[in-house]
Amino acid sequence: MITAARELLAAKGLTKRYGSVVALDNVTFSIHEGVTGILGENGAGKSTSIRIFLGLVQPTSGQALVLGEDASSSLAVRARLGYMPEHDCLPSQVSAADFLTHMAELSGLPRSAARTRAADVLRHTGLFEERYRPIGGYSTGMKQRVKLAQALVHDPAFVFLDEPTAGLDPVGREEMLSLVRKTHREFGISVLLSSHLMADVERTCDRIIVIQGGHLVHAGEVGQFTRETETVFIEVDTHREELALALRRRGVAVAAEGSGLTIKGPDESVYDHVRDALVETEAPLRRMAPRRRALTELFERQPA
Amino acid sequence: MTGTVFDIGYRSYTGAREGRGRSRLALFRDGVRASLGLGRPPRAKVLPWLFVVLLSGIALVMAMIAGAAERLVGDGATEKLNLPTHADYYGIASILMFVFAALVAPELLCRDRREGVLQLYLVRPLTGTDYVAARWASFLTVMTVAAWLPQVILFLGLCMGDPAPIAYLREHWLDIPRFLASGIIMSTYVTTLALLTASFTSRRAYAAVFLVGLFAITTPFTIGLADEMRDGAGPWISMFNLTNIPLHVVDVIFGGPSEMTEDAPARVLGSTTLVTWYLAWILVPALVLWSRYRRATP
Numbered sequence: 001m002i003t004a005a006r007e008l009l010a011a012k013g014l015t016k017r018y019g020s021v022v023a024l025d026n027v028t029f030s031i032h033e034g035v036t037g038i039l040g041e042n043g044a045g046k047s048t049s050i051r052i053f054l055g056l057v058q059p060t061s062g063q064a065l066v067l068g069e070d071a072s073s074s075l076a077v078r079a080r081l082g083y084m085p086e087h088d089c090l091p092s093q094v095s096a097a098d099f100l101t102h103m104a105e106l107s108g109l110p111r112s113a114a115r116t117r118a119a120d121v122l123r124h125t126g127l128f129e130e131r132y133r134p135i136g137g138y139s140t141g142m143k144q145r146v147k148l149a150q151a152l153v154h155d156p157a158f159v160f161l162d163e164p165t166a167g168l169d170p171v172g173r174e175e176m177l178s179l180v181r182k183t184h185r186e187f188g189i190s191v192l193l194s195s196h197l198m199a200d201v202e203r204t205c206d207r208i209i210v211i212q213g214g215h216l217v218h219a220g221e222v223g224q225f226t227r228e229t230e231t232v233f234i235e236v237d238t239h240r241e242e243l244a245l246a247l248r249r250r251g252v253a254v255a256a257e258g259s260g261l262t263i264k265g266p267d268e269s270v271y272d273h274v275r276d277a278l279v280e281t282e283a284p285l286r287r288m289a290p291r292r293r294a295l296t297e298l299f300e301r302q303p304a
Numbered sequence: 305m306t307g308t309v310f311d312i313g314y315r316s317y318t319g320a321r322e323g324r325g326r327s328r329l330a331l332f333r334d335g336v337r338a339s340l341g342l343g344r345p346p347r348a349k350v351l352p353w354l355f356v357v358l359l360s361g362i363a364l365v366m367a368m369i370a371g372a373a374e375r376l377v378g379d380g381a382t383e384k385l386n387l388p389t390h391a392d393y394y395g396i397a398s399i400l401m402f403v404f405a406a407l408v409a410p411e412l413l414c415r416d417r418r419e420g421v422l423q424l425y426l427v428r429p430l431t432g433t434d435y436v437a438a439r440w441a442s443f444l445t446v447m448t449v450a451a452w453l454p455q456v457i458l459f460l461g462l463c464m465g466d467p468a469p470i471a472y473l474r475e476h477w478l479d480i481p482r483f484l485a486s487g488i489i490m491s492t493y494v495t496t497l498a499l500l501t502a503s504f505t506s507r508r509a510y511a512a513v514f515l516v517g518l519f520a521i522t523t524p525f526t527i528g529l530a531d532e533m534r535d536g537a538g539p540w541i542s543m544f545n546l547t548n549i550p551l552h553v554v555d556v557i558f559g560g561p562s563e564m565t566e567d568a569p570a571r572v573l574g575s576t577t578l579v580t581w582y583l584a585w586i587l588v589p590a591l592v593l594w595s596r597y598r599r600a601t602p
Contacts, residue, residue: 054427075429079321083427089420093344105330106428108321117317124314134345150424155317187314 007032008158008190009053013062016048016214023048025214026062035184035191037201037222040211046194047086049211050160053192054083067157079107082151082159082189086166089147092136096127096146099135100153107154117153124187125149125179141172148179152189159183162194177204231291234274235260239283246277260287327430328438335412335442355404356450362397363454367461374465382462388563389462390479393455394490394554395564398547399519401494405447406515409498410508412439418506422600432600436499436593444495451487459483486554492586493550500589503596523547530569542570543578549585552578 009031016024024045040046051057052064055071055078064070069077091099097118104114122131125145130138135146144164151159164180165173181204183189195201201208202222210218236243244261247254250273255262263270278285336342341349370382370389382389388396413436416422425435459479466472502511523545530542542548548568555561556575565571570578 056423056426075324075431078427078429079323081427083424085420085423087420089424091415091419091421093348095343098343102330102334103424103428106327106425106430108323108326108429109317110320110322110326113317113319120315188316 008067009192010065011049011053011062012065014049014052014059014064015061016045016052016057017060022214024052024059024211027211027214027216028062029209029216029219031190031192031207031209033190034206035180035193035204036207036209037205038192038194038209038211039196039198039201041196044196044211045214046196046211047162050083050162050192050194054078054081054160079154080157082154082156084147084151084159084161084164086163086194088143090135090143090150093134095132096122096135096138096149097131099146100149103150104153107156109154114153117155121149121153124182125152126175140167141169141175144168144172144176145179148176148183152183152187156189158190158192160192160194163196164193165195165197165200173200180204232263232270232274233257233260233287233289233291234263234285235287236278236283237286239281242281243277243283246281247273250277252277324429324434327428328434331425331430331435331438332442332445335439336446338412338415339408339443339446352404352408352446355400355408356453359397359400359404359450360454360457362400363393363458364461366393366396367458367465370462371465374467379467390455390458390483391554391558391560392562392564393458393483394451394486395551395562397454398490398551398564401447401451401490402519402547403516404450405443405494405498406501406512406519407508408446409443409495410502410505410511412443413499413502414506414508414511426600432597433594435600436503436597440495440499440590440593443499444491447491447495448487451491452484455483455487482557486557489553489557489582490550493582496586496589496593497546500593503593519546534569538569539572540570542568543573543581545570549582553582 007030011027011029014024014027015022027045027049038046038049048057049064052059053066053071055073058072067077067080071077071081094102100118100121101111101114104117105111109117119128119131122128125148127142127145127149130142135143138146144167148161148164151161161180165176168176177200180191180193184191193201193205205222207220208218208222209216234243240256240259240261244254244256247261247263252270252273253264255264263274274288277283338344340352366388370387373382373385373387377385394401416425422435426432459476462476463469463472498511498515501515502508505511505514526541526545530538530545532538533541545568548565548570551562551565552568552570552575555565555571556579561568561571
């Protein structure tokens with residue numbers, strides 16, 4: 001259940017241009033506690049948004065606030081943020097334990113606390129046994145875990161995960177998504193998960209922000225979106241047209257799809273209307289099932 | 305007796321957060337460790353420690369020769385035989401110091417960029433200026449200690465090799481602040497130039513080859529050309545002998561030329577010009593280095 005949550009990130013009229021290329025175009029959204037997915041195709045503007053929030057890039061116009069502050073002007077706020085980049089970012093010669101201790105210290109933790117936190121986070125991310133080996137000898141999955149661990153080692157209030165499942169096999173991907181869920185549910189750290197994989201976002205996130213071509217396409221709860229796009233699919237052996245007419249007479253919006261009919265956004269009364277229409281037309285029912293559309297459909301919407 | 309392992313779950317951190325000062329210190333310490341290969345595989349330790357041993361070895365040999373001469377020739381043999389001492393050490397070891405810096409200093413900047421670690425640093429409470437300043441300070445520290453250590457060995461060797469160590473200490477105690485100051489002069493110069501070169505590439509080998517090549521080419525070229533034109537532009541050409549730029553300042557500190565610089569035409573230009581020239585070779589590269597990293601964060 002999603003409770004009323006405080007605003008952690010806010011983009012207000014955010015625009016970023018690189019010469020003539022518009023990476024973000026007047027984008028406004030806010031992100032609250034929980035796991036939020038930012039979804040978009042490659043080049044949609046996801047990474048640019050994250051880099052602006054982290055203070056690495058200045059927006060052309062608009063404002064990006066993280067925990068109520070602008071990360072490009074407030075260094076203190078960066079101590080409460082974590083970032084897992086998409087690309088390689090790990091030193092090959094250093095052990096995971098030393099690297100995490102170093103990264104915790106870089107976020108302001110005293111040395112002894114940094115050591116303790118490094119050991120704790122490596123245990124939670126399943127790397128405790130391997131912590132003294134140089135990172136260069138790790139598998140891709142282990143490196144992804146170190147990347148996540150370094151983002152969490154200083155116990156941030158908010159963490160940005162940029163394509164955390166990139167390059168992972170199905171098992172590794174499932175484990176990483178499980179760690180992402182755990183990051184919020186057990187560690188209490190809110191997450192912004194950037195991905196171009198709809199399944200990852202749908203399975204992991206409470207809320208979703210969809211960006212396409214630098215425009216905000218959708219922002220809201222994943223559950224709400226999937227409810228909005230739910231359909232009922234009805235398949236009958238005969239009398240399909242008669243059934244469609246009977247449903248339309250009852251005010252139900254129905255469309256033909258393959259050998260059956262589809263009803264968009266059904267409410268409770270629709271099922272009664274379907275029952276009555278089936279009785280009236282004597283159409284032999286083969287199958288009736290609710291169906292959720294995939295997040296793919298978000299990309300089919302026109303930019304706002 | 306068997307123990308029980310309890311999973312105490314995730315614990316949030318509620319302790320102190322010490323801010324930017326702690327971040328800079330962590331980066332400084334990491335730079336020192338990276339320079340010396342500490343916490344890295346054995347192959348990362350080979351180069352830095354080899355140079356430390358070589359630099360100290362030169363001082364050890366100098367001290368042993370001076371000690372033997374004192375005993376064989378008699379009191380004051382070092383001066384009589386004109387054996388090299390503290391003022392000459394940096395001239396003799398300067399090539400090794402340049403190669404040390406050229407090979408080791410790029411490790412601090414190039415690897416961070418090539419492996420992508422820099423992007424993680426810059427989202428921490430650090431600026432690009434903090435990053436490059438901490439890296440510069442860490443290599444300067446390593447280089448300074450590497451420059452001082454042989455001089456300390458040399459001083460102890462000369463002192464103990466002298467038939468009257470206390471008298472030697474009384475007569476030569478001023479060499480201590482002189483070689484400490486000269487060590488900083490040498491280290492600052494090689495550190496700044498080596499890190500500036502490293503800031504232009506993500507490959508350590510490119511930076512090292514460029515810097516060693518620069519010294520290897522300019523030194524004999526400027527010596528030859530300056531000698532040919534000794535009465536004309538020779539002194540000015542001699543100023544571009546990159547090896548001698550810090551050595552002229554070392555001469556000023558020790559109050560006279562060393563064996564390496566006594567024939568350098570640039571000496572006629574005077575101490576003020578040579579010290580100003582040295583400062584320009586520190587400040588301009590340092591500004592370029594800083595400007596390259598300052599822009600890394602808004």
